[in-house]
Amino acid sequence: SQKIEQNSEALNIQEGKTATLTCNYTNYSPAYLQWYRQDPGRGPVFLLLIRENEKEKRKERLKVTFDTTLKQSLFHITASQPADSATYLCALGISYNTDKLIFGTGTRLQVFP
Amino acid sequence: DVKVTQSSRYLVKRTGEKVFLECVQDMDHENMFWYRQDPGLGLRLIYFSYDVKMKEKGDIPEGYSVSREKKERFSLILESASTNQTSMYLCASSPSGQGALVTSTDTQYFGPGTRLTVL
Structure with missing residues (x-):
C-alpha cells in the first residue's frame, strides 16, 4: 500500500544544534516534494519545494534533500532556535498535472534553550 | 500576501445537523x-476544486459535499453531521499547476482552520 512516514515521536534538541527530520515514502513516485510548518491551532505554512531531479535545496537555515532511490527526504534546520519549535509536514506532489498533495502525519520539533 | 479565510474558528453542532464551512481566498x-x-x-483530502463548478473527490469524501459557485469561495457541507466528523477542517488554495515548471509559487496556502465538534 502507499504510505508516507514521518517520525511520530517528537524530536527534542538543544538550541544551536541541527535538527534533522525524515520523510519516507513507499509505492509513490513523486514529481516533487514540499515541506510545511504548522504551529498549534494554525494552518500549515509552506517552507520549501524540491523536484524529483533535484538533490538538495537550501533557504537560509533550512536544507532539504531528496533521494528518489531511497524514497526519502531529509529536512534540516541548522542553528536551531526555540522559535523553530513546531510540527513539520512533508507533502508529496504526485504529478505535475495536478496541485494535489499527499501529506505525511508530521513530526513535532521542540527546541530547548 | 495570499489570504485564505474560514468562516469560523470553532463550531459546535449536534448530530444530524446540516453544517456549512465556508472558505474564501483573495488571490x-x-x-x-x-x-x-x-x-x-x-x-x-476530502474534496478539491480546480475551477468554478468543478470538483473532484479526495481520499475521504463520504459524508461530505462541496460547492464552488464563485472562484474565490469553496464551501464544505456536512449533510447530516455525525460524531466521527469531529475534527479540524482546513481549507487551502493554490494557483493553477504549471506542469514541469512547478515552482515555489505553486504551493498550497492554508486558512487558519475550523475546529468542529459534533455532539
Missing part, C-alpha cells in the same frame, strides 16, 4: 481544497 487561485486533520492521521 484569484484556480484550485481550492478541503482537508480534515486528526491526530495520528495527518491531513486527509
Whole structure:
C-alpha cells in the first residue's frame, strides 16, 4: 500500500544544534516534494519545494534533500532556535498535472534553550 | 500576501445537523481544497476544486459535499453531521499547476482552520 512516514515521536534538541527530520515514502513516485510548518491551532505554512531531479535545496537555515532511490527526504534546520519549535509536514506532489498533495502525519520539533 | 479565510474558528453542532464551512481566498487561485486533520492521521483530502463548478473527490469524501459557485469561495457541507466528523477542517488554495515548471509559487496556502465538534 502507499504510505508516507514521518517520525511520530517528537524530536527534542538543544538550541544551536541541527535538527534533522525524515520523510519516507513507499509505492509513490513523486514529481516533487514540499515541506510545511504548522504551529498549534494554525494552518500549515509552506517552507520549501524540491523536484524529483533535484538533490538538495537550501533557504537560509533550512536544507532539504531528496533521494528518489531511497524514497526519502531529509529536512534540516541548522542553528536551531526555540522559535523553530513546531510540527513539520512533508507533502508529496504526485504529478505535475495536478496541485494535489499527499501529506505525511508530521513530526513535532521542540527546541530547548 | 495570499489570504485564505474560514468562516469560523470553532463550531459546535449536534448530530444530524446540516453544517456549512465556508472558505474564501483573495488571490484569484484556480484550485481550492478541503482537508480534515486528526491526530495520528495527518491531513486527509476530502474534496478539491480546480475551477468554478468543478470538483473532484479526495481520499475521504463520504459524508461530505462541496460547492464552488464563485472562484474565490469553496464551501464544505456536512449533510447530516455525525460524531466521527469531529475534527479540524482546513481549507487551502493554490494557483493553477504549471506542469514541469512547478515552482515555489505553486504551493498550497492554508486558512487558519475550523475546529468542529459534533455532539
